[in-house]
Amino acid sequence: xxxxxxxxxxxxxxxxxxxxxxxxPRNRGPEAPQDILRQADRVLRDVFFAKHVTFxxxxxFAYMNGAAEAYYAKGFRELGVCDARWKTTDxxxxxxxxxxxxxxxxxxxEFNDGKGKQLPxxxxxxxxxxxxxxxxxxxxxxxxxxxxxxxxxEAKQLLETLAAAIDQAMPR
Numbered sequence: 001x002x003x004x005x006x007x008x009x010x011x012x013x014x015x016x017x018x019x020x021x022x023x024x025p026r027n028r029g030p031e032a033p034q035d036i037l038r039q040a041d042r043v044l045r046d047v048f049f050a051k052h053v054t055f056x057x058x059x060x061f062a063y064m065n066g067a068a069e070a071y072y073a074k075g076f077r078e079l080g081v082c083d084a085r086w087k088t089t090d091x092x093x094x095x096x097x098x099x100x101x102x103x104x105x106x107x108x109x110e111f112n113d114g115k116g117k118q119l120p121x122x123x124x125x126x127x128x129x130x131x132x133x134x135x136x137x138x139x140x141x142x143x144x145x146x147x148x149x150x151x152x153x154e155a156k157q158l159l160e161t162l163a164a165a166i167d168q169a170m171p172r
Contacts, residue, residue: 031171033080033095033142039169041082044161048085055079074107075099077141086158093162094145101140108138111145120160121167127159135159139170 030036034054041049053063056078060068063079071079075098084091098104108124116126122137122144133148133155146162148155 030169031097033078033097034082035080036142036166036169037080037082037093037095040162040165043169044165046086047158047161047165050083050085052080052082055081070110071096071107074110075103084158084162086161087154089148089150089152089154089158091146091148091158091162093166094147095166096143096145098141098143101138104138104141104143107143108136111136119163121163125163127163133159135163137163137167139167140172142170 030039034052037049037052055063057076060071060076060079076096077099078097080095082093084093096107098107105124112126116128119125119127119135119137122139125135125137127135129151133151135146137144144166146159148159
């Protein structure tokens with residue numbers, strides 16, 4: 001085979017190799033909810049994260065008892081929970097992974113009444129004040145719920161900061 005023929009076949013051989021072996025893996029980021037929360041923790045140096053707990057399919061009832069059925073119906077796979085504190089404000093973070101984007105959106109839709117303020121996170125988001133300041137958003141197979149214990153400027157800043165950091169840590 002001539003050098004000219006080899007040069008012509010080289011791009012084809014490279015393409016064939018990619019097809020046979022698959023494309024090189026992208027840096028998708030962490031996929032487990034708790035790993036996503038830990039990534040957000042590493043980015044937010046002035047926010048203190050604590051009490052990281054993971055609940056699988058079999059343990060969800062231990063966390064929320066009867067309410068677990070609604071999550072099972074929406075393809076629940078795993079939950080990462082942790083507390084966060086910034087300055088004098090505390091928050092609880094729940095990051096659910098469903099079996100697909102449609103079910104994560106369905107969880108979001110179930111919580112969202114359409115009256116909330118949009119957060120800087122997710123493919124859809126909402127924030128409102130009920131008993132506490134609460135925010136939710138979804139992206140891909142994830143549904144995130146953040147409860148902030150307070151309703152002042154600091155609490156609103158914490159909610160938006162947590163939502164944005166968690167969203168950024170999610171795989172794309």
